[in-house]
Amino acid sequence: MKATTQTNANVILRDSLLSLVLFIAPVALMFGYFYISGSKPWLEAVLPHLSFKAPAFIEAVFNNLKTWGLPAIMLAVGLVEFGAGLYENKWTKNERILDIVCFILPKIVLRPLIAYFGLKLLPYVLPAAKDSFAWVPFWWGFAIMAVADDLTQYWYHRLHHQLPLLWRFHRTHHSAPYMGMAMTSRQNIIYTAFFSQIYLTTTLTYLGLGYPALFVGGIKSLITTAAHSSIKWDKPFYTIKWLKPVGWVMERLISTPATHHAHHADTTDDGVGHYKGNFGNMFFIWDLIFGTGIITRQYPKSYGLKHYKEEEWYAQLLWPIFKSKKEGSELSAEGPVVGGEEGFVQQEVAPQVVVAIVPAEAVSV
Numbered sequence: 001m002k003a004t005t006q007t008n009a010n011v012i013l014r015d016s017l018l019s020l021v022l023f024i025a026p027v028a029l030m031f032g033y034f035y036i037s038g039s040k041p042w043l044e045a046v047l048p049h050l051s052f053k054a055p056a057f058i059e060a061v062f063n064n065l066k067t068w069g070l071p072a073i074m075l076a077v078g079l080v081e082f083g084a085g086l087y088e089n090k091w092t093k094n095e096r097i098l099d100i101v102c103f104i105l106p107k108i109v110l111r112p113l114i115a116y117f118g119l120k121l122l123p124y125v126l127p128a129a130k131d132s133f134a135w136v137p138f139w140w141g142f143a144i145m146a147v148a149d150d151l152t153q154y155w156y157h158r159l160h161h162q163l164p165l166l167w168r169f170h171r172t173h174h175s176a177p178y179m180g181m182a183m184t185s186r187q188n189i190i191y192t193a194f195f196s197q198i199y200l201t202t203t204l205t206y207l208g209l210g211y212p213a214l215f216v217g218g219i220k221s222l223i224t225t226a227a228h229s230s231i232k233w234d235k236p237f238y239t240i241k242w243l244k245p246v247g248w249v250m251e252r253l254i255s256t257p258a259t260h261h262a263h264h265a266d267t268t269d270d271g272v273g274h275y276k277g278n279f280g281n282m283f284f285i286w287d288l289i290f291g292t293g294i295i296t297r298q299y300p301k302s303y304g305l306k307h308y309k310e311e312e313w314y315a316q317l318l319w320p321i322f323k324s325k326k327e328g329s330e331l332s333a334e335g336p337v338v339g340g341e342e343g344f345v346q347q348e349v350a351p352q353v354v355v356a357i358v359p360a361e362a363v364s365v
Contacts, residue, residue: 008162015290022151022289026143030136041135090178098172098313099182105317106185106192114193118202126206134208141212145204146282149197149216154286156195158279164337168330172316174275177304179261180230189317220282227255234258238297251295255284258297265300272298 034040091099123130136144160170169191176183185192201213226233234256237247251259259280265273277292278284287293315324315331324331 012159012162016155018289019151019155022147026140026147030140030144033140041137044135091180091182092310094310094313095176096182098316099176099186101313101317102172102187102192103182103185105189106187110189110192111198114198115202118199119206122203122206129207131208133204136209136212138212141209142215145209145212145216146220149200149213150220150280150282151286152200153195153197153281154279154283157281158292160191161276161279168319168337171305171330172319174264175305175308175311175316176264177266177302177308178230179228179257179264179303181225181228184225184228188319190319223254223282227257227260229257232257232299251284251297252288253285254282255280258299259284259287259293259295261299261303262294262296264303266302266304266306267300270301272296273300 133141157170160166169188172188172191173183173186176186187195197217201217204210204213234247234251235258237243237250238258250256255278259278262272262274263278265275267273268276274294277294278287279292280286284293309324309326309329311324311326311329311331312322314322315329319331323333324335326332329335330337
């Protein structure tokens with residue numbers, strides 16, 4: 001056990017050092033471009049703006065994704081999911097309340113409060129820094145923000161799977177015995193409160209990178225929501241011949257239903273489920289770089305936790321403030337630290353990237 005712990009620590013240290021290089025890379029490339037082109041945009045006095053003219057409807061979509069835009073999209077797709085019977089009989093009253101509260105609470109209470117007080121506090125903490133990075137060209141800001149945001153979340157997500165101390169704060173997201181739009185935001189409120197994206201976006205907006213942060217946040221919301229959908233929209237990219245080259249690139253670059261559903265599977269015994277990896281949120285490429293990914297182009301037969309006890313929605317939302325009354329639950333007052341080998345998906349050794357491409361006719365429906 002001691003050797004395993006040491007191995008895990010070495011793997012995390014190694015990958016952390018590589019992550020530092022990845023965080024710095026877009027900034028280094030930007031200044032390399034400035035050096036080669038001879039441009040010095042930081043000498044120009046500018047205010048936050050878009051460096052290109054976007055069509056009005058595109059700006060409207062992105063400007064409203066965090067308000068009515070994304071909920072409207074999710075509602076429309078959710079109706080399709082229900083119409084197709086994709087939730088079957090698994091969306092019980094308890095699950096329904098949990099999913100809805102987890103979707104609404106962060107958007108109308110938690111995130112607005114953090115953003116509001118963050119923008120009130122930052123002028124006192126960094127009085128001279130307001131709009132100090134407004135000179136950064138939009139697309140460079142987009143690249144910097146995309147890496148900073150998603151790679152940070154990759155680590156936040158990965159550590160909640162690999163450290164027993166953190167697992168129960170993320171467990172709520174994996175307890176759902178189904179996949180669908182409804183459970184995209186299904187998280188313990190403490191997990192959500194410490195979620196880096198909220199603070200990063202608020203800080204970068206204050207520093208003048210609000211537009212890149214907004215666009216990254218919008219695109220990421222669409223990708224992660226689509227990856228959780230029970231609609232297997234990526235399947236044509238693996239089965240239609242002329243789309244296969246696009247599918248090959250897509251499944252390695254971003255999260256798709258096939259790769260992310262595998263992360264939510266309740267077992268790894270079928271060669272499809274991979275809850276010990278596939279941690280990427282917007283970008284799947286992090287899993288390829290760090291060796292935590294598996295690509296099978298298939299979909300798990302079942303989802304959730306084998307030991308799920310259908311804990312009360314308030315316990316899943318607010319543990320450890322509120323405990324579950326279910327005997328033997330990880331969320332109960334006397335519950336185990338982890339729910340057995342099935343419940344805690346600790347990575348014992350540095351994994352290898354597994355790319356198991358199956359014939360199109362073998363792809364499950």
